[in-house]
Amino acid sequence: MPLDNEIIKGAVEKAKMLGKQRKFKQTVELIVALKDINLKGNEGKFREVVYLPHAPSKEPNICVIASGDLLLEAKKLGLRTISREELSAMKGNKKAARNIGNSCDWILVSSDLMSLVGSILGPALGPRGKVPIAISPKSNISDVVNNYKRAVWARIRNEPQIQCKVGTEDMKNEEIIDNINAVFNTIESKIGIAKIARVYVKKTMGFPVEIALR
Numbered sequence: 463m464p465l466d467n468e469i470i471k472g473a474v475e476k477a478k479m480l481g482k483q484r485k486f487k488q489t490v491e492l493i494v495a496l497k498d499i500n501l502k503g504n505e506g507k508f509r510e511v512v513y514l515p516h517a518p519s520k521e522p523n524i525c526v527i528a529s530g531d532l533l534l535e536a537k538k539l540g541l542r543t544i545s546r547e548e549l550s551a552m553k554g555n556k557k558a559a560r561n562i563g564n565s566c567d568w569i570l571v572s573s574d575l576m577s578l579v580g581s582i583l584g585p586a587l588g589p590r591g592k593v594p595i596a597i598s599p600k601s602n603i604s605d606v607v608n609n610y611k612r613a614v615w616a617r618i619r620n621e622p623q624i625q626c627k628v629g630t631e632d633m634k635n636e637e638i639i640d641n642i643n644a645v646f647n648t649i650e651s652k653i654g655i656a657k658i659a660r661v662y663v664k665k666t667m668g669f670p671v672e673i674a675l676r
Contacts, residue, residue, distance in 0.1 A: 465646055465661070466676055470639045473663050473673045478631055481668030487520050488666040490629040490638055492645050496622040497659040505653070508624070509593075509617035512648050516637035517612035518630045522567035524607055527579055528599070532572055535603045542566065546575060552582050559586035568610045569594045570603075591619065616645055624649055631665055642673075 477490065499505050526536035527544045536543045544562075552558045562569065563586040571579050573596040580594070587594065593615075597606055614626045628641040642663065650658065662670035 465643060465673060467639055467643075469674055469676075470642055470663075471635055473671045474635050474638050474642075477663045477665055477668055477671040480671065481665055484667055488631045488668070489518065489520065489627045490631060490633070491625055491664050491666065492628045492642050493662040493664065493670060494624045494646065494649055494658055495660040495662070496618070496624070496653065496657050498657055499618070499622045499653075501618065501620070501622060505657075506618055508653060509615065510648055510652060511595075511613050512616050512626070512645050513609060514612045514614060514628065514641040514644055516629070516633065516641055518627060519632055520630045521611055522613075523565055524568045524570065524610055525562060525566035526570045526603065526607075527575055527594075528570075528572035529575070530599065532597075532599050532601065532603060536607075539604060539607060541603075541607065546578070549575065549578055549582060556586065559583050563587045563590040563592050566592070568613070570597050570606060570610065571595065572597060572599045574599060591615070591617075614645065616649055628663070 523542065525542045525544065526533070527549055528536060529546045533543055533545055559582065562583055569587070569592060571594045576594065576596050583594070616624050616626050618624055626645060628645055629638040646661065658675070661673040661675060663673055664670040
């Protein structure tokens with residue numbers, strides 16, 4: 463059951479108006495409240511990457527952990543990079559691991575280094591909800607990065623709800639509407655409409671505005 467675009471538009475417009483203007487660019491967030499969800503069961507482990515139709519104007523911080531040509535190509539793009547040697551040197555350095563977890567929105571890892579990343583960075587990434595993404599050492603890193611510039615996590619954390627970014631306050635309403643639909647349709651297809659209780663949209667520092675379900 464798709465959302466009604468006119469209803470979404472009204473909610474987005476209201477959400478943009480609510481709350482004080484800040485000195486930083488606020489994100490626009492979608493909140494999907496769920497019901498009859500067993501947080502300790504498989505349902506509670508729901509986690510999907512959604513590629514938004516329109517990339518938010520505030521780009522995420524992307525870190526690439528790789529070696530060889532993949533590392534060189536990532537450096538050419540001006541991305542934050544970590545080589546195999548630099549990663550190995552972080553072993554036991556909790557401060558360095560926390561820095562990666564705090565500063566990187568997406569951590570793209572050459573598949574041959576995933577086990578090393580798990581053992582060295584895993585303890586710092588897990589509590590922060592960061593999940594390393596495995597990519598092929600032969601990937602076209604430019605294409606991969608462009609995809610993750612418009613990607614968001616749709617996932618259940620510790621409460622029966624899914625909250626994720628669907629844009630920034632300076633984006634056109636039509637773009638935010640498309641992004642909301644992309645996230646909502648993914649959730650509905652995986653969880654089912656019967657378990658969706660309410661849907662809201664809000665700015666980072668604003669108040670939630672309900673998007674009525676049809």
